[in-house]
Amino acid sequence: MSKAVNNMNMGIVEPQERMKHLSHYGNLIEVDKNMPVTRYYRSGTEMLRMANVYLNEGNHENAFILYLRYMTLFIEKIRQHPDYASVKAEVKAINKKIKDEIMPTTEKLRAKLLAHYQREYEQFLASKEAERVRELERERQRLKELASRQAGGSGGIPSIIPANLHVQMDDKLQPTAPDLSLLDHVVYPNDFPTGANRSANLPNSGLLLPAAADPPASDKSTSLHPKPAFDRNQKPQYNRTDSLLAGSLRIVHVPGDTMDVFLQLARANTTNNIETCGVLAGHLAQNELYITHIITPQQQGTPDSCNTMHEEQIFDVQDQMQLITLGWIHTHPSQTAFLSSVDLHTHCSYQMMMPEALAIVCAPKYNTTGFFILTPQYGLDYIAQCRQSGFHPHPNDPPLFMEAQHMKIDNQTKIKVIDLRR
Structure with missing residues (x-):
């Protein structure tokens, strides 16, 4: 299974893969030959109005989908309509608008979205690596404390530290800590969280993912599932509850x-x-x-x-x-x-x-x-x-x-x- 597919299963998609999905939704439009062709031209006008609203609001994903859908309709799909030949004047005007305005705007949005997805993906990978390091450090600390307790001679429990590992300190022999680098290749059950724990360290699932902020340290110590910190009054630049993508x-x-x-x-x-x-x-x-x-x-x-x-x-x-x-x-x-x-x-x-x-x-x-x-x-x-x-x-x-x-x-x-x- 490819890395991209694995990421999709976790709610993450690589930047190029995300753009493919976005483009797929932009192409989801069909022409019913029994519907008057004029209805499609009216729909196209309203499609552009909505795309411009999304663009002005900073909802670049929805704007991109609608611009792409408009081009798909009038460059490709509308030709399948039996009355296509009767609207040549409209076709000529629309083709000019697509060439001069819509296509350049769509390509700028594509570049902007791709750059945004790349930043999100890099932040996600960095977050996962930082979490892996923290988990490893916690496990080392746990083993170190365990070794310290056993070395303290509690009730005849045998020490797990080899007898030949010693350092000289104040004329007394003290046991040294084991070489914990040997644990780098040891796999523990907690490395594979399941159920709710699996999603606790992942960004929001779905095709479109925000760059999730790390919760405060105090929150991490009190809850396995810290609530994301965000202000509901602030509209995100990229709308993840997008109906055009989700089908809702x-x-x-x-x-x-x-x-x-x-x-x-x-x-x-x-x-x-x-x-x-x-x-x-x-x-x-x-x-x-x-x-x-x-x-x-x-x-x-x-x-x-x-x-x-x-x-x-x-x-x-x-x-x-x-x-x-x-x-x-x-x-x-x-x-x-x-x-x-x-x-x-x-x-x-x-x-x-x-x-x-x-x-x-x-x-x-x-x-x-x-x-x-x-x-x-x-x-x-x-x-x-x-x-x-x-x-x-x-x-x-x-x-x-x-x-x-x-x-x-x-x-x-x-x-x-x-x-x-x-």
């Missing part, structure tokens, strides 16, 4: 009045048993997503469906206000809160572009609200592969959608509304 979903903050405000917007339609829908938009900060706006597009609704029109108006608003799409919200005027087969397909396009995208369903007749996503391990792929349209049956087991666990109601903020219906 970032928290989405929802203003507490979002549902009430939207139900007010939809009241006339609800009275007439017509669905109303809106786009949830917001921004990224500190690796969390914040819904700030409901954009209500021009639309046509029925008792169980809602179709938007003139989506370019939504894009114009988002471009002007630098907003990214974080999902959608709609009413079920006379039904409970759930995702119908049409809703599942609608939300699929949102969640494929933004894994954290929420589908909020308001059911005023039952005074309930649902916050849904397609199940990431099954539903998202199943619906993406489904070629049926309109209302049609889907299997319920395994479940295709679930209650979102990554959303958080924020009662301290207020939602803003942009109503394009007027």
